[in-house]
Amino acid sequence: MHETLSVLVIDDDVTDRMAIRRSFAKTPLQAKITEAETAQNAKGVLADDSFDCIFLDFRLPDTDGISFIKQLRLEGNFLPIIVLTGQGDEQIAVELMKAGASDYLAKSHLSPENLHSLIRHAINAYRAEQRVRAAQEQLRQTNMLLRQQNQELEAQRQQIERQNLRLLQANQHKAEFLATVSHELRTPLNSILGFSQILKSQTKGSLNDYQTKMVDCIHTNGESLLYLVNDILDMSTIESERLQLTPHFFDLTTLVQEVASEMLWVAEKKGLKVSQMIALENCEVYNDRQRLKQVLVNLLSNAIKFTQTGTVTISVKTLATNSLEIAVQDTGIGIEPEQLSTIFQPFRQADQSIVRHHGGTGLGLAITHSLVSMMQGFITVDSQPNQGSTFRVQIPHTIAG
Known part of the structure; x- marks a missing residue:
């Protein structure tokens, strides 16, 4: 660590605060130290400035370390906190760690070496946790975006399904209509072709050249129209899946x-x-x-x-x-x-x-x-x-x- 660390020391004992300053001075760390004597003062300082680490005396005039840490964590402040205790009480240490302390140190064990080791590990752990939180937040936002996109895609899919259903129904109605019309056209067309064929055979009397030409025209165009009707009928039957092969x-x-x-x-x-x-x-x-x-x-x-x-x-x-x-x-x-x-x-x-x-x-x-x-x-x-x-x-x- 070569950057200047911003450290908040919360302790009502001036002698203890000076001991921390002296220990910092004897470490390779460069630190800007801000002091607060009470939890209330510390909250004001934290609101006005940003810090890399907090040294917290376990017993303050207006609260204890466990309560102070719990309050900070509830407020969303996850800065590394190293608690200084009067003596090494294992039960208190367990409670501190459960509350969210990064580490603890008995004041009797305060030394440049211990302080350097504690703060280095605490800040490294905090920064790693920050990266994890940032990644988790990014993942949360990505998941939220994906859920939103999935919802939009699902809505579009349902809309497309409804449109496809309407198109299928419309196509079915069209096929049924074409089939009906084709069937209805076939009967008069067959009559037209039949009677034109009779006229061409001249069974009812002679036709002059002009009349023969007109009958041929009727028959030719009737056949063309019948082919068209048959094609439409076949296509509508195929589209409605009613056409069956007879092998x-x-x-x-x-x-x-x-x-x-x-x-x-x-x-x-x-x-x-x-x-x-x-x-x-x-x-x-x-x-x-x-x-x-x-x-x-x-x-x-x-x-x-x-x-x-x-x-x-x-x-x-x-x-x-x-x-x-x-x-x-x-x-x-x-x-x-x-x-x-x-x-x-x-x-x-x-x-x-x-x-x-x-x-x-x-x-x-x-x-x-x-x-x-x-x-x-x-x-x-x-x-x-x-x-x-x-x-x-x-x-x-x-x-x-």
Whole structure:
């Protein structure tokens, strides 16, 4: 210790106070000593100044050492206190330590060496305790802050849960509404398509060219609207988790050829070719034929829609035991890299200008993605702008269920 210590000596005996001063003078310590004769005087001094250590006479005119120490500690003053006693009474020593004294010393044993040792240990212990108290206070404040933050986070979590519940309910209501509307639209649409087909067959009399053109327009637009209604109905059924697969055994090669044949006329109207590449070790698969056909039709129709020249290729191959890959490759407009992450989301298309130019709702790939997931598979896409896209579907040869 090389700093100047501020020491308060509380003793009503001037001789004892002088003895303490002389002992300090003979130690390596530098000390500024302030004196008080009574406990009352000492309290006034402590209120006006700060100290590093207190030397306290056990018996004062207005109190005793134990009572004085207890009062200081109750007031939150934890300065190191060394008590000077007239004689070495072990019982008193125990009571002093219990009250909060740092140490005690019989006046008959007062010496520079003892004083130096006592004050050095007392101040070191006090400063260590101060560091502990500071750390405990910091920890208390940190814990209080954490509790407050936890409470705020819990309130935010509950708010988010309530909002999520409202969103889920709103989404459920939307799905139910769309399903109801779609069902209600199907009946008149089927009637429109049926009657337009009858008119096209001219079973009720001849139609002139203009009338035939108008009937074709009614039928074409009716079919487009029916596809849209079916997509909305499928999406709402999927979102409400009411769509169930009905798997059975069927020939996948036959299904691929069937879909390619049905889509061929659409491709030929645009001057496109449709090719097939089938390399299956076992053509018989266990899946929902209708829904897998829907996946293939969606992918092929998308490829044809966004391809102006070239070829659309559908390929099927066995990857491993109970696993196969269906790929649809086109030479169309492709997709920008930053837009690939959203193409499987409902009502999203890679570019909104596509909606104006090519039409569609943006539901086809979302439905396809959901159906493939229900088949315990996954779908990926590789695409380069102006070079074309390849959609790959991997599904089990035999799905569960």
